[in-house]
Amino acid sequence: MTRIVDHSASREWVDNAVRLIDADAQRSADTHLLRYPLPAAWNVQLYLKDESTHITGSLKHRLARSLFLYSICNGWITENTTVVEASSGSTAVSEAYFARLLGLRFVAVMPRSTSPAKIALIETHGGRCHFVDDPAAMYTEAHRLAAEPDTHYMDQFTHAERATDWRGNNNIAESIFDQLTREESPIPTWVVVGAGTGGTSATIGRYIRYRRHATRLAVVDPENSAFIGGYESGSADFETDKPSRIEGIGRTRIEPSFVGQVIDRMIAVPDAASVAATRHTSTVLGKRVGGSTGTNMWGAFGLISDMISAGNHGSVVTVLCDGGERYADTYFDDSWVADQGMDLTGPTTVLENFLKTGEFAP
Structure with missing residues (x-):
């Protein structure tokens, strides 16, 4: 008997997610x-x-858009994914914006010393802030959180150079x-x-x-x-x-x-x-x-x-x-x-x- 494993049902969400991101860029x-x-x-x-x-106030808006498209088209982000990033700054603000646009949960891993103004900006766009005491632990903690089911670590520091079509x-x-x-x-x-x-x-x-x-x-x-x-x-x-x-x-x-x-x-x-x-x-x-x-x-x-x-x-x-x-x-x-x-x-x-x-x- 031929064995068939079909995951094509998720394509409808992917198509709409890419459309939403493209439409957002077209409006800008x-x-x-x-x-x-x-x-x-x-x-x-x-x-x-x-x-x-x-719209999110920085150069990182371009990066966040590219990272989301890259991750969606690679099949790493789906309609039930929680997106995690190690960032206390502009990248987290921009990624929180795109996550909310797609109806996804977003968690920014950051040092506990991050300024209230930065925390407020991320939360304004629907993101949640997860704190670590040691800034060097941000990467490890983001990986730990991403080990949970239906969770993806965006990892801007690894994927930034390959996510953008140069x-x-x-x-x-x-x-x-x-x-x-x-x-x-x-x-x-x-x-x-x-x-x-x-x-x-x-x-x-x-x-x-x-x-x-x-x-x-x-x-x-x-x-x-x-x-x-x-x-x-x-x-x-x-x-x-x-x-x-x-x-x-x-x-x-x-x-x-x-x-x-x-x-x-x-x-x-x-x-x-x-x-x-x-x-x-x-x-x-x-x-x-x-x-x-x-x-x-x-x-x-x-x-x-x-x-x-x-x-x-x-x-x-x-x-x-x-x-x-x-x-x-x-x-x-x-x-x-x-x-x-x-x-x-x-x-x-x-x-x-x-x-x-x-x-x-x-």
Whole structure:
């Protein structure tokens, strides 16, 4: 007798889930590409891809959408699945949004020290927060929870680089290059991003090579992050013993989604410089930006200074990762900055001198 095992009944839910995610994307206009004011005499243009305009307020909205589509189409998420993620920040907020869109339960595993504001954001989108005392235990606890029946660990740090179609499909790289088409320098000299999972840098680096652009990719890394050490040494096991103070980027270990081979240059950025550039950029743009955007801008300013010094013209693009409203009690709070032992005087002087002269001397 022929034996048949049929699971096709679940396809109806899958088809509708993909439709709901696609419909959500269709209702959303692309994010803006802002032009940062630089002196015209420099013949260099600086742009920020403003990812804060996503409905969940950050670059991680793209990642969450891709992770859900990837997991659904792989058969890992079904109509009865509880989705688990190790995140206390923007990824958890965005994944909670998509879980609620699909009628799924969502659990974010995070340190007990996570700010009430972040917890509230996740819960606003229908997510549940599960706390651990040791931040390093987040991964292990997420795996433990996912061992329960009908539960899936999204694992952004492993799947970020493979969940996004880097060849196109309106990923962030394709969007940037499309929006630059009518600009003075449509093929940027540099794209500058930070690394949290490594997924964004992998997507942009692969896309640049796939389209055979002359653009180079620079990745900025905050204090206490392992990425630049692993990039320099070639070690995938490189680790640090302190967490990053710049939320959204920097990790104590090299994450599986980090693809160093597609990166042309890495730049270490002191945390005081990130915070000073965060405040500076917020003032210039007239809107608050997050700390990772400050890190990006510090790296971009250095590259622009190099271009000016070499007599080169062109454009540089970086990412406005999220809005600064989430960081009112940290990067924009003088007491918090002082408690962290940061002195913004030096970096602020560097920024002021750069805008006057084009020279960047940290």
